[in-house]
Amino acid sequence: MLDIKFIRTNPELVKQAVRNRNGNLDAEIDRLVEIDVKRRELTAKTESLKAEQNAASKKIPQIKKEGGDVSEIMAQMKEISAQIKELDAELAEYEEQQKQIVYMIPNVPDESVPVGTDDSMNKEIRRFGEPTKFDYEPKAHWDIGAGLDILDPETAAKVTGARFHFYKGLGARLERSIISFFLNTHTENGYTEVFPPFMVNRASMTGTGQLPKFEEDAFKLTTNDYFLIPTAEVPVTNMHRDEIIDASKLPISYCAYSACFRAEAGSAGRDTRGLIRQHQFNKVELVKFANPENSFEELEKLTNDAERVLQLLGLPYRVVCLCSGDLGFSSAKTYDIEVWMPSYNRYVEISSCSNFVDFQARRAAIRFKEQGGKAQLVHTLNGSGVAVGRTVAAILENYQNPDGSVTIPEALRPYMGVDKICKR
């Protein structure tokens, strides 16, 4: 969330930022500023009454000790106590209203983010490799997977439902190999591997910004107030919730494998075939906690670290800087890494690397402190390093052979133990 002090001193800037994201919260922001004034008035009133009450609480035992009569002052205090109760209730209501509006306001895009309405206005930053060329008609990964008997959505549909997959044989092994390859690469590159819980509580979902606005996108347990994680970002970022980190420890870099669960509400009919859009998929996530001084440099590094695994796999990709209208709710700046997907005949998102600046840190109360200094909010960053299912899809399609087999990229052969997946 944004700082209420920032909003009240820059309401027009915040309104414009929301408009640049194709939203409009002008009325809400005006109301927020009004509520904030009332809230502070009321706070001053109730606090001065409480100060009076505290003073009396010190006097009463003193008077009693001296044998004086306290019945009059107690009667007065009873009245003040009732007033405080009333004002506190009113104050709580304003605070609740304020919170509701503040939680609806997205992050302010960084100045370097291009203003634009949709993904057509994203800015391409760089490319690696060239789109793969075929001298025959290449197949889509779902057809390759079916042909090799390594991907089986039909059985998953019977066992569970739509948007789930069974991987079989070398397909399952490929998925597992990629996870290990990603984690090993990032670990060698200075990230600390963590294996998080796949369910989190409401406070964690709120801390990283999935709640309260996007509750319908998540799978919620009926037995607990727990949610299946949509990404490892949620448990890993919340590791340091309500903590003050020693400044010398920054930046903290984690990599984490997790299954990810998404309801995909509102995307019915899109990407219904193959591995691109599933309710459950695997992902290796990179998470950083950085000093605000250099968080944007850390974003560049994190993006490069995510790109590295695609380079080692020899998959063609490009990096785009998302425009304001395409930016995620909590993000100040995002680079998407898009891998070449022959069946789509275009680049498809395989990683999203974001700097949230202090937006998540404020919600989750993640701070750091220099020796003798004041506690300040950290900047949080994360990026996929990278999505595993989409990597399988990209490998199957980009490394396919005319006979229906798929060559295993060099980097994965030690994990796979074979250099090709052939029809059995």
Added chain:
RNA sequence: GGAGAAAUACCCAAGUGGUGAAGGGGCUCCCCUGCUAAGGGAGUAGGUCGGUGAAAAUCGGCGCGAGGGUUCAAAUCCCUCUUUCUCCGCCA
């Protein structure tokens, strides 16, 4: 899932209704002392919200696991929840 116990600061820990939340360890600074050890003194509740102020400051609210309640007044009494520990049950 059942029964019991606990949660106070960086750590240990006292405090069962009333004026400033003891004490110790550690840490920081100072004194003393050939060095070290020992000793003496001071500081050590961070943080957060609000008021005044250009600022430095300064005043106040909150804070004893979390949230409610009782009371003029709650670390202390009551209720709900969370976590940890011990025992029992179940279990990969």
